[in-house]
Amino acid sequence: MRTEEKGRLTSRLLVILSKGTMDMVYPALMIATTGATMGKEVHMFFTFWGMNAVNKKTVNSMKVASVGNPGLPMPNILGMIPGMTAMATKMMNGRMKKAKIQSIPEMFRMAKDLGVKLHACSTTMDVMGVPKESLIDEVDDVVGAATMLQLGEGGQIIFI
Amino acid sequence: MRTEEKGRLTSRLLVILSKGTMDMVYPALMIATTGATMGKEVHMFFTFWGMNAVNKKTVNSMKVASVGNPGLPMPNILGMIPGMTAMATKMMNGRMKKAKIQSIPEMFRMAKDLGVKLHACSTTMDVMGVPKESLIDEVDDVVGAATMLQLGEGGQIIFI
């Protein structure tokens, strides 16, 4: 349910993350932490490739796609050369550090400190064969699509 | 307009699908059918690559991208080898079946049974040259962006 306090009309924010690349995990975490700082009740739901962001095995090594991404100043044929995804990723990591942006694991800890709730998608865990033990400690619970929609009820939903 | 019954504040859900890959069609259909089960008025709008999902020629053979997808445990150079998109797709289809998830055509039929309304984007059909006869029977109508926004008025919008 929506609470209307201090003139604020939308107090709930649900961020659904379906992508498993660094360049999409960052906006998800930035929006979630900013919303929490503003006093919103923020939920994050990790589904499909987004599960990579809350998997202990992958959270420390999120990547940027080097092919199929015309946003990168690099021809596709170059993106094919082994190591180019690693190079694009390293470049972005360097730029993030230079701009004093926290790492993804650090942002997850900040999100938790700010009261953001993290939910992993039960269906994705079934389909991908991800055991509960693989999830990072910051994850609050494993829920289905119905619970996820209830968490966003009356609020704004951002699907990334 | 929004109806407020039984304490529910958001009774409308508009899911816009702009992607043409299996891994994005599934979340769209899962969210839409779950919302309908919860009693929401659900609309789906198919635009740009999302048109593939409601095209008779492609609905039965939706694919997963094998390159430019660092979410897949596969280097880009491998994704290039002819047949790898087919293999990634086969793998996901197999996992979906094992987890007892319905096929995409089955989910469309379920969506219709639950009262979800399906709308195809008129501009995309013009641009892509898709005739009305190519659309699957579950599509209710062909509408423009203004009608689409009206269908989501007062509700939540999820852009996939």
Next chain:
Amino acid sequence: MRTEEKGRLTSRLLVILSKGTMDMVYPALMIATTGATMGKEVHMFFTFWGMNAVNKKTVNSMKVASVGNPGLPMPNILGMIPGMTAMATKMMNGRMKKAKIQSIPEMFRMAKDLGVKLHACSTTMDVMGVPKESLIDEVDDVVGAATMLQLGEGGQIIFI
């Protein structure tokens, strides 16, 4: 804050563009201009790869990805051949013209005429090293995530 006039409940629309490809810039601009025509207060926020859309250097040459896009009727191996991204882009530009869709720069001018406000993401500009002088004239200001969420307060948010 939300205004409720003439029976309209959702008068605000915030379109966040995080992708830098032509096929995602178009839906963003079409939704924004349509919303403005319907009388909504529309804001666009350009972040991550979406910054390409408001950068003078790239706005006139937005591209369509030719690999990692199973929505295109083209095998990945073909997408790799130098020039294929250019060819896919040319094809889409041709189709857009044939369907009498305005060019991206023309749509930005129309958006401004309709009162749409354009905001560039300050963090992205820091990270990517984009100077303010590179932004197209239509951009109103450079803001952070908190201002962006305030612009969407009480309204609908579409993340592309």
